[in-house]
Amino acid sequence: MVSRELSICMIGFGNAGKEFCKMLLEKTEEIQNTYNFNVVVTAISTKTKGALFDSSGIDLNRALYEVETEGRFSQDNPQRIEGSALEIIKKSGADVLIELSTLSIKDGQPAISHIEEAIRNNMHVITANKGPIAWDYKRLKSLADEKGIFLLHETTVMDGAPIFNLVEKTLPGCVVLGFKGILNSTTNFIMEEMEAGSDYETALKEAQRRGFAEADPSMDIDGWDAAAKTAALINVLMDGEVNPMTIDTTGISGITIKDIEDAKKKGGKIKLLCEGYRENGTVKGRVYPSFVDNKDIFSNVDSTTSILSITTDLMGEICIVERNPEIRQTAYGVYSDLLTLIKELLK
């Protein structure tokens, strides 16, 4: 049987993108054997590492090697091309856009434009970038639906842990009444280190050394990352229409060692909570540091572990916990969306 080809255009080739390519290299044969689809990456566009294009498939091993040794695609790589992300999306003619660009949490760009361009060119979209889902989900979803295109985004909250698919595929008939989660690793880690006796600066440096806090940590500390995740969850799971600016957000910069010690004396901890809830017929979100009792399951969500508790009408409250994820779990989120897409295309 002749296999179907599925070509991919990737925007972004950072840690998640590289890890996804490694997973794809491991799994290409398995996908071929299981689904009879030949998956090839035909275009990669990056902001600082250059771009590659080859309609018969990029040499991913070479691309990975170059980026790991030179920090960018080599000038003498015959698959190198010039062009903006939008130009490369269009030129690629690929079946799928995988959007992994750096998030601008203040407006969801340029990822939103990338997705619009992909939809305009009849490409399915897999985004690990939460900006478009937090800022513009309803409009992008309806653009995709009009064209019969899939817009998949499992990786945008809790990496590859199934959140959106959990509700869509395993809780049929349930309405999500609200949710509560601990979804930002940096703030969770810093408050935990402070509880253990560290000061804020030392804790932050350790988080940066371990690779999950950004050089500019304000997006985490001020609650923006958590607000974007909260907005994405509300837009998709609760049919809300919010964006990160409309989430009532308080970060952890006001939390002192004394606050943390006081919480400890009261038999608990301070955690940065993300909530979605219904009030007077509308869906709202908030992010705020809150006392959590040591007897609550949330209190043991430590370090980079995250939790999301979902309350539904028929199934009550269930939580999903992602324990100690690494970059492979982010890559898996993209890979699982790719398999979801393939299964849909086979229907």
Add this chain to the structure above:
Amino acid sequence: MVSRELSICMIGFGNAGKEFCKMLLEKTEEIQNTYNFNVVVTAISTKTKGALFDSSGIDLNRALYEVETEGRFSQDNPQRIEGSALEIIKKSGADVLIELSTLSIKDGQPAISHIEEAIRNNMHVITANKGPIAWDYKRLKSLADEKGIFLLHETTVMDGAPIFNLVEKTLPGCVVLGFKGILNSTTNFIMEEMEAGSDYETALKEAQRRGFAEADPSMDIDGWDAAAKTAALINVLMDGEVNPMTIDTTGISGITIKDIEDAKKKGGKIKLLCEGYRENGTVKGRVYPSFVDNKDIFSNVDSTTSILSITTDLMGEICIVERNPEIRQTAYGVYSDLLTLIKELLK
């Protein structure tokens, strides 16, 4: 558009069966509007409450009222019939069997025979009874597959919390390497009460008063219920071939107040753990009381809350937690399987 009819034969009409019927009564119109399926219960067979049959649909409100007031179906109910469960399954000619009979944990019967009879008569099967999945999953699944029949069993572990569907529908491409869970409420509750200062007898009585411990609690205390759940999980999620007898099982009858106090002094608790793991190329299971550190998320799984942590090759470790379930969550498990079936039939 003419709607399709989906007729149900129920075996068992205890708390879960009654609650399922209440949910079905609430949702019949929604199912009709969403999927264009008219769902009717045409037969109910019970061990001690009598049996009902009507090919145009049983009056569920009347059936519920009779059982709640008289403890059984009334002698003057015109839909009353006589016959064994097997006879009624065959006579019903229904599209779906919902198996909710009382579990014999020692052999999975009579539920296994009920399911065989249903498959013989080309009926899809939804079982909330874990016996058949723990004892005989591989054979029953292959009998069902041969006939193109669905065998659904989400309710058999952790009520309606998605476990089997989580792996099947939301973790594509992942292999389950192992799992660890707290899956038996009675033992969890008793050890927690003992930790709080109660003695074993008082704790057991309280569990019985609250309705989740059986009159004969030995199935829980000796670990049989946990072993059956462990076997079901291994058979389905890890492609194993085990049954409750081959699970290495230790219950909590050997746990003393001193053990619990010693654990407390060491900063932890004793929990009855269920594990599935691979060893020398085979899949094995064990159930045993174990020290759990207070910092571990498992330590805060209290009372009737349950947790299952699944370790996979690609997605690492994720846990699902069902918090404080009631009988409605069991009914939802059956209802969610019913919707899963309807969606499959629409493909």
